[in-house]
Structure formats: structure tokens, C-alpha cells
Amino acid sequence: xxxxxxxxxxxxxxxxxxxxxxxxxxxxGPGNNTQPAxxxxxxDTCHQARTAAATDFRKGTYELHSREFLPLENAYxxxxxxxxxxxxxxxxxxxxxxxxxxxxxxxxxxxESKYGPDFLKAARSxxxxxxxxxxxxxDASFRQGFEAQQAFLYGHIDWKKAPERTGKAxxxxxxxxxDTLGRIRNPVITKGLDPAHDQEALRVVxxxxxxxxxxxxxxPKSFGWTxxxxxxxxxxxxxxx
Numbered sequence: 001x002x003x004x005x006x007x008x009x010x011x012x013x014x015x016x017x018x019x020x021x022x023x024x025x026x027x028x029g030p031g032n033n034t035q036p037a038x039x040x041x042x043x044d045t046c047h048q049a050r051t052a053a054a055t056d057f058r059k060g061t062y063e064l065h066s067r068e069f070l071p072l073e074n075a076y077x078x079x080x081x082x083x084x085x086x087x088x089x090x091x092x093x094x095x096x097x098x099x100x101x102x103x104x105x106x107x108x109x110x111x112e113s114k115y116g117p118d119f120l121k122a123a124r125s126x127x128x129x130x131x132x133x134x135x136x137x138x139d140a141s142f143r144q145g146f147e148a149q150q151a152f153l154y155g156h157i158d159w160k161k162a163p164e165r166t167g168k169a170x171x172x173x174x175x176x177x178x179d180t181l182g183r184i185r186n187p188v189i190t191k192g193l194d195p196a197h198d199q200e201a202l203r204v205v206x207x208x209x210x211x212x213x214x215x216x217x218x219x220p221k222s223f224g225w226t227x228x229x230x231x232x233x234x235x236x237x238x239x240x241x
Contacts, residue, residue, distance in 0.1 A: 042097050045097075045098070045099050045102065046097065046099075046102040048099070049099045049100070049101075049102035049103040049106065050102055050103070050105075050106040052103060053102075053103045053104075053106040053107040053110065054106065054110070056107065057107060057110045057111075060085070062084070062085050062086045062087065062107065062111060063086070063087050063088070063089050063107070064080075064086055064087075064088055064089070064104050064107065064108070065088070065089050065090070065091045065094050065100040065103070065104055066088070066090065066091070066094050067090065067091070067092070067093070067094065068090040071137070073137040073216060074127075074137065075127035075128075075130040075131050075136050075137060076123060076124060076127040078127070078130075078136075078137075078217055079123045079126050079127045079130070080123050083123065083126070084111070084115055084119060084123065086111070130218070133218075135215045135218060136215060136217065136218050137215060137216060137217065138212070138214065138215040139214055139223075140178040140182070140211050140212060140213055140214040140223050140225060141211060141212045142208070142211055142212075143182075143209070143210070143211060143212050149208075150239060151239055152207075152208060152209075153204050153205070153208070153227075153229065153239075154235045154236070154238070154239030154240065155239050155240065155241045156204045156207055157200060157204055157229075157231075157236075157240070158200060159236050159240055161196055161200055162196050162197045162199075162200035162201075162231055163231070164231055164232055164233045164235075164236050165193070165197075165231050165232065166232070166233070169193060170193075170230055170231050170232045171191070171193070171228045171229065171230055171231070172189060172191070172192050172193055172197050172198055172201035172228070172229045172231070173189070173190045173191040173192075173226055173227070173228050173229075174187050174188070174189060174190070174201050174202060174205045174226070174227050174228075174229060175187070175188055175189075175190045175224065175225065175226045175227075176188070176205060176224075176225055176226075176227075177222050177223065177224055177225070178211050178213055178214065178222065178223050178225055179213065179222045180213050180220035180221065180222055181210065181213060181220070182210040182211040182212055182213040183210050183211075184205065184206065184208055184210075184211070185222075187202055187205045187206055188202075189201065189202065190226060193231070197231055200229075200231075201229040204229070205227065205229070
């Protein structure tokens with residue numbers, strides 16, 4: 001499995017004061033005959049959403065919505081699910097007046113009546129504390145950092161056995177598992193060049209010291225990773241010993 005690096009982002013919750021936004025009445029005249037239909041449609045959508053939210057609340061099904069954000073592994077969402085039974089769902093739009101904008105507006109009011117008006121603030125505070133441990137949600141990584149990882153790999157390549165190459169045909173992709181202790185397990189070539197370069201890529205990956213393991217919800221997890229090894233002149237000149 002290839003790991004996708006993601007850029008951390010702050011989750012922002014937009015709470016609408018009202019799910020229905022009325023358009024101004026411009027009076028009779030050309031082009032104004034469609035306005036009542038638009039307002040009626042928005043009102044119907046919001047009414048349906050509020051009814052669905054109330055029904056789900058009575059069932060104990062709590063879902064809030066937003067556009068997709070990264071990272072998907074998020075302590076705030078973990079706390080909402082564990083402490084308040086609130087699940088998060090990604091949707092195409094949650095704008096005010098949209099179905100999910102109205103749904104969330106009403107469900108949030110119902111949740112505040114159950115958990116108190118500050119439950120989201122409490123969830124954020126707990127999530128921040130979990131993040132500060134450094135072992136709640138964390139991706140596997142070379143313990144000394146990325147630059148040290150590069151120096152280790154390319155400094156250990158035997159460039160006589162696997163000479164530099166040019167162009168796109170200069171990469172070997174090695175996949176492996178980082179286990180719960182950070183050990184490199186089962187390295188294999190997923191896209192190679194030739195026996196000499198493939199074997200050298202496997203050899204240097206196998207030499208790597210233990211990584212920091214992946215953590216999900218406070219527990220270490222085995223996780224798949226793929227590294228490209230570049231047999232290029234630039235990498236040789238920069239890192240070769």
C-alpha cells in the first residue's frame with residue numbers, strides 16, 4: 001500500500017445562524033416571477049433537512065457534515081465519535097441553505113440541548129491534549145527526519161554496482177511494512193529497473209534502522225510504505241560517501 005503524505009489542516013466548523021436565507025423582494029416586474037419558486041424550494045429543502053435531523057436525533061444517530069479535509073485521521077473527530085457518538089461525514093456542499101447546512105444547524109442545536117452549549121469546545125480541548133502527546137495520530141517516519149533518511153539511503157548505495165542513470169528510467173520503487181515497533185518488514189520491488197539496481201535498492205532499504213511507527217487513536221499500527229530510490233547523478237553527487 002502506498003502511503004499518501006498529507007498536509008495538516010485546521011478543522012473549521014461553520015455554524016449558520018439560520019438555514020433559510022430569504023432573497024429581497026424587488027416588487028413586480030420583468031424577471032421577478034421566478035423568485036418565489038426559488039424561496040419555496042429553499043424552504044422545502046431546509047424543512048426536509050430539519051425534519052430528518054430531528055428524526056435522526058431521536059434515533060440516537062448523530063452526524064455532522066463538511067467538505068473533505070486533511071488529515072483524515074483527526075483527534076477532534078475521534079473525540080466526537082468516542083465521547084459524543086457524533087460521526088463526521090464528507091459531502092459536496094454544506095453551505096448555508098443547502099440540505100446539509102440546514103441539517104447540521106438543527107442537529108447541532110439538539111446536540112447542545114443534550115451535551116451542553118460548549119461540548120464542541122470541550123471536544124476540541126481534549127483533542128488538542130491528545131495531539132500534544134505525539135502518539136495519537138502519527139504517520140511512520142525515519143527517526144532522524146527526512147534529510148537524514150536521504151543521506152542514509154544514498155550514502156549506503158554502492159554506485160559501482162548500480163551506476164547512475166538518466167531520464168525517467170532511474171527509479172526503483174521499494175514497498176515495505178513498518179511494524180508496530182518501527183521495524184522494516186518484507187521489502188519488495190514494486191517497480192524496478194534491472195537486477196543490479198533492484199537488488200541494491202532492496203539492500204539499502206533493508207539496512208535502515210527502526211522508524212517511528214504509525215499511531216492511530218493512540219495505538220501503534222503496522223503500516224505499508226513505498227519509497228522511490230533514485231539512481232541519478234544528482235543523488236550520487238549529493239550523498240555518496
